[in-house]
Amino acid sequence: MTVNELIEKNGLKALSLPDGEREISGVYNCDLMSVVMSKGFSGAAWVTIMANINAVAVAALTDMACIVLADGAAQDELMIEKSKAQDINVLMSDKPIFETSLEIYRSMTDA
Amino acid sequence: MSNLSLKYVVDNQDFTRAGEASSDVKKKLKMMGVPPEAVRKVAIAMYEGEINMVIHANGGEITVDITPTQIIMILKDNGPGIADIEQAMQAGWSTASENIRALGFGAGMGLPNMKKYSDEMDIDTVLGVGTTVTMKVNICVSHKI
Numbered sequence: 236m237t238v239n240e241l242i243e244k245n246g247l248k249a250l251s252l253p254d255g256e257r258e259i260s261g262v263y264n265c266d267l268m269s270v271v272m273s274k275g276f277s278g279a280a281w282v283t284i285m286a287n288i289n290a291v292a293v294a295a296l297t298d299m300a301c302i303v304l305a306d307g308a309a310q311d312e313l314m315i316e317k318s319k320a321q322d323i324n325v326l327m328s329d330k331p332i333f334e335t336s337l338e339i340y341r342s343m344t345d346a
Numbered sequence: 347m348s349n350l351s352l353k354y355v356v357d358n359q360d361f362t363r364a365g366e367a368s369s370d371v372k373k374k375l376k377m378m379g380v381p382p383e384a385v386r387k388v389a390i391a392m393y394e395g396e397i398n399m400v401i402h403a404n405g406g407e408i409t410v411d412i413t414p415t416q417i418i419m420i421l422k423d424n425g426p427g428i429a430d431i432e433q434a435m436q437a438g439w440s441t442a443s444e445n446i447r448a449l450g451f452g453a454g455m456g457l458p459n460m461k462k463y464s465d466e467m468d469i470d471t472v473l474g475v476g477t478t479v480t481m482k483v484n485i486c487v488s489h490k491i
Contacts, residue, residue: 266450267450267453267455268397268449268450268451269394269451269453269455269456269459270453270455271450272390272393272394272459273390273459273462273463285449285450287361287449287450288361288362289361289364289365289397289449289450289451290450292364292365292366292368292369292393293365293393295365295369296365296368296369296372296389296390296393297389313362317362321369
């Protein structure tokens with residue numbers, strides 16, 4: 236499933252979409268950057284509440300497919316700017332982390 | 347392949363640019379055909395070091411030497427130095443402020459991660475003068491670039 240397909244299927248809002256055709260390999264959850272650095276994986280849809288510029292750096296370094304800001308996490312202009320420069324897709328969901336992640340997982344397995 | 351040396355300046359407390367040096371090194375290593383596992387190790391170890399320099403040490407300078415068999419990262423700062431290295435190496439121990447923790451850092455995992463993802467790590471620190479961390483990541487011999 237691509238990031239574009241995920242947006243369409245799950246009704247997520249795209250805040251930054253420089254690479255919508257990127258394939259998603261799985262769902263990942265964590266809000267602690269050091270853990271994300273070592274456990275985050277290539278192609279992940281990373282569902283988090285960490286709406287800051289460092290999340291973009293971590294997603295880029297771990298080669299993730301997209302960041303999904305859950306729980307209506309506050310938007311950060313700098314983050315969006317940086318995500319466009321670093322080719323990182325950033326989506327938003329109003330639902331909590333678990334529900335958001337479960338729905339992404341279901342969309343992937345139903346596909 | 348001849349050796350390549352890269353230099354980066356890490357700005358003091360500039361979270362908007364933290365990670366740029368690691369990101370650049372990662373891109374260059376990928377382009378050079380370094381095996382993905384070595385690239386990943388360098389990216390993690392160097393990013394943690396870069397973040398540490400921003401949080402704790404008023405920034406500094408990073409030199410990355412790429413040889414056919416090894417990637418050597420030298421992170422030099424003029425920060426306060428580390429009083430007790432053994433304590434600093436303990437997972438979960440951190441002096442980071444609440445502001446830093448709110449950004450998802452300061453969990454006391456930086457130095458342990460740096461050690462875990464490098465094949466060799468050496469810390470040279472003098473209180474009030476600064477710290478130099480040298481990390482080496484081996485490029486698997488069968489995958490020489």
